[in-house]
Amino acid sequence: MRETICGGESFCHRYQRLSIEWNRLVSVRIVQAKTFKETAKQFGVSVSTVIRRFDGLPVKEMTEVQDLAKVIAIDEYKGATKAGKYLLIIADGETKEPIDILPNRKKKTIKDYLQQHGTNVDVVIMDIIPSFKAAAQKALGKPVIVADRFHFCRYIYWALDGVRRRIQFEWNDYDRKKCKRMRYVFYKDSAKLTEKERWYLDRYLGMGEELRRDYELKESYCLW
Template identity: 25%
Template sequence: MQFHYINKLIQLPEINVKNILFDDKTGVVYLSVEPIQYVQPCPYCGSHDVHRDGVLYHRHVRHLPLANWRTLLCIPAVNMECQECKAHFVWQYAFVPPKKRYTKAFQHQLMKQGQGVTVQSMSASQSVPYSTAERYFKNGLQAERKHTQMTCIQDAVQRHQLVLGIDDFAVRKGHSYNTGIHDLKGGNMLDIISGRKQEDLQAFQQTSSYMHLLNPVAVVMDLSYTYHKFVKETFPQAIRIADRFHVNRYVTDAMHAVRKEVQQKLSTQARKQLKRHHQLLETRYDALSKEDQTTVQTLLNYDNQLKAIYEWKEAFIDWYDLSLNAQQAKQMLEQWYRQGHRIQHKAVESCLQTIKNWETEVINYHRMRFTNAVVEGRHNKIKAIQRRHFFTRNRDVYENRILVECNWAYMQDII
């Protein structure tokens, strides 16, 4: 019987299919195979003067499925004797390691299918023991992490006008944090730093050999003194950009502080309305639906101070969007300061003082318009990974999962 089509399907050029058997009860197809070559060179001395000494036994090795049939290869363990060094050895197959029950292709498939799912669901879908799926997934993940991270770092080193993003994400909120380093232009994650304190960043800088190879023109981060000091020491030539969305949070927090005071002075019905729709005040006005715009106008009519601070918040959004360059941005920011001072509220004054302290970094956004918006989205994915894997205790496995899954789309684009 001819099996040349089956040989193409299994994509293992060193063997030929001799026979095929279907087990309808278990949904397994057994493929009896044999090596294409009659003898194999001696693995000890490299001699081709080798004598074939029969088949000792057959191994059952799991391979990629064929049309939803679980595939088992019946591989002969051919005994060989070298005529030069008199060594005895068993035929070695390139597609499966010695004494293993799964082909390398199947192991790679397990690693790929682990993206975005738990090991338990992967084990059930592939009908393999949990411990086996977990072992192959972790081993493949480690190799994939090395390849992925090396590729991302090399691209970042070679990138023209490299822009980095630095931000922390919680392992356990309020207790332990990690810091991520991101290539904003390339859209990938370069590394994870354990912790966010100054000593953690310095230790990472000393142990990471590639850091001195990076030459960013700008680094985007929040208003953390620790990060700014780290970037100033590590990349003194790069401009430091205060992340737009972190800066805007100071403004919205000041607005809500005023809103909460206004609520206390309103009637019961008005207070309930303002509290129920307070999130509409955060969204920029032109992004609201007509119905929501009407609701916001109703809320602003409750108090003049609330209306003034809402207009002040909207003016800050316009400052980010409409400033053409850094020089114009500085002039418009001075006008915005004066608008805020007229509100005469402690929370507003505190916000203005913070932005004045970081004015250079805030205005740097208009020199290179980059934000950490993609980084924040990646943090949501990391939180999902942590919940899905129950906060993996093994630090290496934890980092491997994050770096591989967060860079998965980027690596697929390269391939």
């Protein structure tokens, strides 16, 4: 298997079936878990796979976290622990390397952890979840809060889709159903649209001034 590249970065090392991000998460979790079996069950792999990852860990990754970096990123991911259905990963916001994993995404858990280890933290990159923001502000005072790009973009696309659904409700049956099936043309990179897709996009943008305006705002953001 060749090394897979996504967005200019390697997604999976050559000859590996598991992503780089997955390996990073497992590396952090192995150190925290009580047994290899517990980690294997959580990530859906064999115990031998977990043991091989553990054997390959450098010594520095086996030490407990003392102080976090100045720029950190926090995000939830689905796990399976007694403390919660979702875990919280904390990573270095500049190197993207995982630093620690919290057993749940509760506000108190995040606040207590940041109060203990976040003395040097100035910037927190996060999902746009009120509890994350409140926990960071209570623990760190007034850090710079940065909405991560993925979630920020998602809100833009959701807003555009909301306008599309509201406006097409007033159209005739044919255009309403056809636009629903062709809705992907509103989100696809405009430079990659086929001639047919471009025709449908222009048609539906011409049927609603508000839809055209919001689509142009989305395009402006993508160019920016």
